[in-house]
Amino acid sequence: MSKKLDGKLIHVFNSHGIGDVVMSLPMLRALLSEGARILLTVKGKTEATLVRCTIGSRFQDRVKFIYFSELRGVKGIWRYLSLLRSYDIDISISATGIHKEKYSLMAFLSGARKRIGLGGKLSLLNHKNVVNITATHKVQKNLEIIDCSLGLTVDNVDLPIYKSNKATIRDIIFANYGKLVAFAPSSGELESHKRWPASKFKELAKRLVSKGYSVILLGGPGEEELGDYIIKGLDDEKVRNYAGKLTISESLECMSYCDVIVANCNGLSHMASLLPQLQIIGVYGPTDPRVTGPYRDDLISVQLGLECSPCYRRGYTQGCGNAICMQHIDISLVENHILN
Numbered sequence: 001m002s003k004k005l006d007g008k009l010i011h012v013f014n015s016h017g018i019g020d021v022v023m024s025l026p027m028l029r030a031l032l033s034e035g036a037r038i039l040l041t042v043k044g045k046t047e048a049t050l051v052r053c054t055i056g057s058r059f060q061d062r063v064k065f066i067y068f069s070e071l072r073g074v075k076g077i078w079r080y081l082s083l084l085r086s087y088d089i090d091i092s093i094s095a096t097g098i099h100k101e102k103y104s105l106m107a108f109l110s111g112a113r114k115r116i117g118l119g120g121k122l123s124l125l126n127h128k129n130v131v132n133i134t135a136t137h138k139v140q141k142n143l144e145i146i147d148c149s150l151g152l153t154v155d156n157v158d159l160p161i162y163k164s165n166k167a168t169i170r171d172i173i174f175a176n177y178g179k180l181v182a183f184a185p186s187s188g189e190l191e192s193h194k195r196w197p198a199s200k201f202k203e204l205a206k207r208l209v210s211k212g213y214s215v216i217l218l219g220g221p222g223e224e225e226l227g228d229y230i231i232k233g234l235d236d237e238k239v240r241n242y243a244g245k246l247t248i249s250e251s252l253e254c255m256s257y258c259d260v261i262v263a264n265c266n267g268l269s270h271m272a273s274l275l276p277q278l279q280i281i282g283v284y285g286p287t288d289p290r291v292t293g294p295y296r297d298d299l300i301s302v303q304l305g306l307e308c309s310p311c312y313r314r315g316y317t318q319g320c321g322n323a324i325c326m327q328h329i330d331i332s333l334v335e336n337h338i339l340n
Contacts, residue, residue, distance in 0.1 A: 003033075003034045003035030003036075004034045004035070004150070004151070004152065005031060005034040005035050005036035005091075005150070006034070006035035006036075007035060007036075007037065008035070008036050008037065008090040008091060009036070009037045009038075009039060009087060009088065009089055009090045009091075010031055010036045010037070010038055010039070010089070010090065010091045010092075010093060011038075011039045011040075011041070011084065011087070011089045011091070011092045011093070011107075011110065011112060012024070012027075012028065012031070012038055012039070012040050012041070012093055012094075012095060013041045013092070013093070013094045013095065013098055013103055013106065013107070014040065014041065014042060014094075014095035014098065015041055015042065015043050015068040015069075015098065016043060016095075016097060016098070017043055017047070017188065017267050018046065018047060018050060018266075018267025018268075018270060018271065019265075019266065019267045019269070019270040019292065020095065020097060020138070021042060021043075021047045021050055021051060022050065022159065022267070022270035022271060022273065022274065022295075023095075023137075023138040023139045023142065023270065023292075023295065024095045024139075024142050025051070025054060025055070025159055025160055026139055026142070026143060026154065026156075026157050026158070026159060026160075027095070027139075027142035027143055027145070027146055028040070028051070028055065028063075029055065029056070029059070029160065030143065030146060030152050030154045031146065031152070032055070032059045032062060032063070034152060036062070037062045037063075037064075038062060038063045038064070039064050039065075039066065039084075039087050039089065040063060040064070040065050040066070041065075041066045041068050042065055042066070042067065042068065043067070043068055043069050044067050044068070044069040044070070045067060046220070046248055048065040048067070049247070049248045049249065050248050050271070051063065051065075053162065053248060053249050053252060054160045054162055054274055055160070056160065064087075066080070066083060066084075068080070081106070081109050081110060084106075084109075084110035084111070084112075085110060085111045088111075089110055089111065089112040089113070090112070090113050090114065091112060091113070091114045091115075091116065091150075092107040092110055092112035092114070092115045092116065093116045093145065093146065093149065093150075094107075094116070094117060094118055094145070095142055095145075096118070096133070096138050096141040096142050096145060097138065098118070100117065100118045100119055100120030100121075100122070100123075101120045101121050101122045103117060103118070104117045104120060104122035104123060104125045104126055105122055105125065107125070107126065108122075108125040108126075114127050114128075115127050115128075116128050116129070116130065116145070116149040116150075117129045117130075118130055118131065118145070119131040128149050130144070130145050130148045130149055133145070133148075136290055136291060137290060137291060137292075137293075137295060138291060138292060139157060139159070139295045140157060143157055159273055159274055159295055160274060161274060161275070161276060162252050162256070162271075162274040162275055164252070164253055164256035164275075173216075173254070173257050174214050174237075174238075174240075177214040177257075178212055178213065178214060179212065179213045179214070179259050179260075180213070180214050180215075180216065180257055180258045180259055181208055181213055181214070181215050181216075181258060181259065181260045181261070181262065181338060182215075182216050182217075182218055182254065182255055182258040182260070182261040182262070182263075182268075182272075183201055183204075183205065183215060183216070183217045183218070183230070183261070183262050183263075184217075184218050184219065184261060184262070184263035184264065184266055184268035184269060184272075185198055185201045185217065185219070185223075185226055185227070185230060185263075185264065186219045186220070186223040186226055186243070186264065186266060187264050187265060187266045188266075189222065190317070190318060191317060191318065191319075193285075193286055193318065193319030193320075193321075193323040193326070194264050194265045194266070194285070194286050194287060194312075194319075194323075194326070195264050195326065196264055196283040196326050196329060196334075197326070197327055198226055198229055198230055200329070200331050200334075201230050201262075202229070202230045202231075202232075202234070203331050204262070204331050204334060204335060205230060205231070205234055205239050206234060207331070207335055208335070208338065209234065209235055209238045209239060211339070213238075213338075214238045214239070215238065215239045215240075216239075216240050216241075216242055216254060216258070217230060217231065217239075217240070217241045217242060217243050218242055218243060218246065218251050218254060218255070218268055219242075219243030219244060219268070220243070220244060220267075221244045222244065223243040223244055224241070224243050224244040224245070226243065227241035227242075227243035227244075228241055242254065248271075251268065251271065252271060252274070252275070255268075255271065255272055255275055255278055256275055256277075256278070258278055259278070259279065260278070260279045260280075260281060260338050261278055261279070261280055261281065262281045262283065262334060262338070263280065263281070263282055263283070264282075264283055264284075264326075265282065265283075265284055265286075265287040265289070265292060265293070269282055269293070269294050270294050270295075272294060273294035273295055273296050273299075276296075279298065279300065280294050280296060280298075280299050280300065281300045281302060281334060281337050281338065282294065282299060282300065282301050282302065283302050283303070283326065283329060283334065284301055284302070284303040284310070285303060285304065285306075285309050285310070285323055285325030285326040285329070286309060286310055286311050286312045286319055286323065286325060286326070287310050287312045288310040288312070289301045289303075292312075300337050302329060302333050302334055302337065303325070303329070304325055304328060304329060306324070306325050308320070308325070309325040
């Protein structure tokens with residue numbers, strides 16, 4: 001059967017973190033299903049590993065990666081552009097949320113035969129621009145971009161399902177854990193205002209253990225101390241800290257054993273959305289889960305609904321300095337969702 005993009009090399013630019021990469025997976029799968037080959041610019045190897053874990057074995061050999069975080073300074077940018085030009089790109093396209101002007105300039109200098117942008121001051125450098133996107137959630141926005149620019153209408157917008165082998169991580173899971181709850185208490189260091197206070201995660205863990213639950217803490221490199229603070233003084237047979245100790249695939253395996261995950265607005269909450277059996281309880285204040293939350297109909301969103309929130313937007317990503325929208329969320333609100 002004829003594919004619209006059969007053999008075309010499409011460069012997709014998505015240099016943000018894990019969450020944004022997860023929200024672009026339906027877009028990537030739609031392009032691959034139409035026969036395209038993909039060159040994907042991602043932040044780093046962690047994001048690339050996530051794509052490899054979830055994109056499907058039949059597509060593996062049609063996706064190549066460039067790690068944007070490894071190309072710093074003027075020499076790095078020059079090397080990046082040289083690398084792009086060496087691939088002979090047919091179509092360049094941006095994921096939603098990427099800086100419009102920077103992308104347009106990069107796409108122009110890449111030599112891509114067709115450049116699809118999102119408007120902005122350098123929109124004249126693109127062959128086509130997708131503006132006035134009507135979708136709300138980033139998953140749908142990404143799909144609207146390829147629909148408006150390439151005519152790819154996608155009926156199934158579900159995220160891929162991560163298929164656990166239930167073996168590689170068994171040795172670090174509790175022997176008799178009963179109900180198992182995962183905590184994802186961090187966020188990017190520059191966006192620490194998006195965190196529910198660590199002291200509340202600690203008290204929540206204490207309450208859950210008293211009711212027969214076990215808890216594991218997950219997170220990336222640099223988040224070990226946060227996890228250590230939460231577990232200090234708690235029963236290490238019931239609460240364990242794996243922040244900074246697991247790979248992406250191992251973190252997914254750990255979550256596949258869990259019943260519930262409690263997470264801030266972070267990459268792990270989006271990874272959890274790839275496990276449909278896992279209930280996600282998200283704690284929100286500065287961000288709007290309808291736009292950047294895990295793409296799940298059954299997401300439980302805990303938020304105060306203050307007039308000043310959500311406030312997260314371009315140019316205002318580090319908050320007001322007094323994130324009462326997160327600090328004042330009561331532990332019982334989250335606990336009751338878990339118990340129910």
